[in-house]
Amino acid sequence: EVQLVESGGGLVQRGGSLRLSCVASGFTFSNYWMHWVRQAPGKGLVWVSRLNGEGASTSYADTVKGRFTISRDNAKNTLFLEMNSLRVEDTAVYYCASGLGPPFEYWGQGTLVTVSS
Amino acid sequence: EIVLTQSPAFQSVTPKETVTITCRASQSIRSSLHWYQQKPNQSPKLLIKYASQSFSGVPSRFSGSGSGTDFILTINSLEAEDAATYYCHQSSSLPWTFGQGTKVEIK
Numbered sequence: 001e002v003q004l005v006e007s008g009g010g011l012v013q014r015g016g017s018l019r020l021s022c023v024a025s026g027f028t029f030s031n032y033w034m035h036w037v038r039q040a041p042g043k044g045l046v047w048v049s050r051l052n053g054e055g056a057s058t059s060y061a062d063t064v065k066g067r068f069t070i071s072r073d074n075a076k077n078t079l080f081l082e083m084n085s086l087r088v089e090d091t092a093v094y095y096c097a098s099g100l101g102p103p104f105e106y107w108g109q110g111t112l113v114t115v116s117s
Numbered sequence: 118e119i120v121l122t123q124s125p126a127f128q129s130v131t132p133k134e135t136v137t138i139t140c141r142a143s144q145s146i147r148s149s150l151h152w153y154q155q156k157p158n159q160s161p162k163l164l165i166k167y168a169s170q171s172f173s174g175v176p177s178r179f180s181g182s183g184s185g186t187d188f189i190l191t192i193n194s195l196e197a198e199d200a201a202t203y204y205c206h207q208s209s210s211l212p213w214t215f216g217q218g219t220k221v222e223i224k
Binding site for chain 1: 215
């Protein structure tokens, strides 16, 4: 059974930093693209970032480029999202998701990030 | 950025009815269009990939069609458990984008 379990969310002040983690199981982690997708309270889904299986190819939404960094540790089946210079508008549930290519085949349960002013 | 516009935004439907949700792309995305279901307080789940391919384990009452700029998600014989918000998503070009969602309520 595929499982993705996020952690690391919480309350942080504007300008602060957080590091999210996503532990994967039930599939060959290193073969899969991994993504972060976020959802502000009561709003729709927004793609944030993606990383290929080898960890060499990354992409970011313009709204987070230069502030967020996606990375992975294939030995530990773990995906990360380092978030710096956080803004109030970054407040959202952050989901990790996986797929051999597009689309997002499996999703975690999400972790809530709240940025206070 | 490719904009996806879903319609309707909200639909109230009786069980066993057929539901159709439309997703229109601002430019051609070929068949790079996927559909997700998100129930309240749950994470999204993939239903349909590449416009018409059912994802593993998805009930056969869910189907998708379309290509280019116009796509449809059809739910045949709606069941109570299908109450959810449905999103389309394009992977044709970065940044990947989602439609704004269609909330389906069961009468």
